[in-house]
Amino acid sequence: MPFNEYTKWDGSQQFQPQSAEKAFDQISEYLMQYGDQVLRNLEDIDDEDMKDLVELIQKEGFIEEDGEGKYRVSPKGLRRIQESALSNLFQTFQRDAIGKHETPRKGDGSIRHEDSKPYVFGDSLANLNMHETLKNAMARQGGGYPIRLKQDDYVVHEVENQSRCATVVLIDMSGSMSRYGKYATTKKVALALQAMVRAQYSQDTLQMVGFYSFANVMTERELLNSAPKPVSLYDSRVNLRFDLDNLPKRVPQHFTNIDAGLRLARNILGRSGAQNKQIIVVTDGEPTAHIEGREVVLIYPPSEKTARHTLNEVRRCAASGIRVSSFALIEDYFYLGLVNFVEEMARVSHGIAAYCSADDLGKVVFDSFINGRKVRRTGH
Secondary structure, eight states: OOOOOOOOOOSOOOOOOOOHHHHHHHHHHHHHHHTTHHHHHHTTOOOHHHHHHHHHHHHTTSEEEOTTSOEEEOHHHHHHHHHHHHHHHHTTSOGGGSSOOOOSSOOSEEEEEEEEEEOOTTOOGGGBOHHHHHHHHHHHHTSOSSOOOOGGGOEEEEEEEEOOEEEEEEEEOSGGGGGGGHHHHHHHHHHHHHHHHHHHOTTOEEEEEEESSSEEEEOHHHHHHOOOOOOOOOOSSEEEEEETTSOOSOOOOOSOOHHHHHHHHHHHHHTOOOSEEEEEEEESSOOOEEEETTEEEEEESOOHHHHHHHHHHHHHHHHTTOEEEEEEEOOSSOOHHHHHHHHHHHHHHTOEEEEEOHHHHHHHHHHHHHHHTTSOOOOO
């Protein structure tokens, strides 16, 4: 990893050692693409100057050692990466497109405005505008102390009620996501979304799920450390079954099991009491794996059977009142089959679908997240 920077020397520059923040930011870029293998590489550095730089990053609290003495990103480092991802993403589209959003019904949270109104029975005194209230009381009694408040004196801030939203983001970890920086960009968008929810939607829940031949929930650190599954099978045609209760040690991991991701997301959202529930799917390929009973089935090229199983799960999500948004990453060529499939997902779920490049992914995912918070979904 090249931490050094080079520039033409004109005799006037003063040497400045690289800061821990800048070095950590560079490491973070590699983490986006290659996952925690980058941290393993830090442990094998022999150069003394590089060792000193890694030690400086550790002293600044961006990385730490786990119980086994291996490097990992600290909570401070993780927050920096998330906030940097959000800040960088804001530079690609209008900031005012992201923010608090109103809802026509009472929710679990509210946003206070500077505008005020007279108090009426039922208004929360937690939103009391004390300055205006005291002004009214003093004007009524003509000044003097003590100030005695009456009900007509009270003024409260206007508020917007907000509803809680539970979101699961499904991230494709199949082998093809390693091409054209697709996985790194997807990971940056997911990390930025985590930062925004923490800052602006503290009542919400946000969960990341990676799907490949299987699917699993990812913590914030696991998301940062993740990478696409390496391709381990190069046959032009594949039709394999594996017992989920008795898996062999070696199962190809690089297939695209949207079905498993949706099942896991639906189970997670089924335990949530949020009024709005949504799943956001980011993928670069048609499904090539699905679940049948207690078996995982891997089929390549993409089959109608796998598509049918996946779409049935999309219908179950819709029937549970879950909004499904699907985004197809198209980078190298116009992949008609993938576009058709995500559009079919939108049709059966009454959700939305879009295809885009990795550069546009942040905008469409954030728009989808915001719009998914606005309308309460109910079962069909």
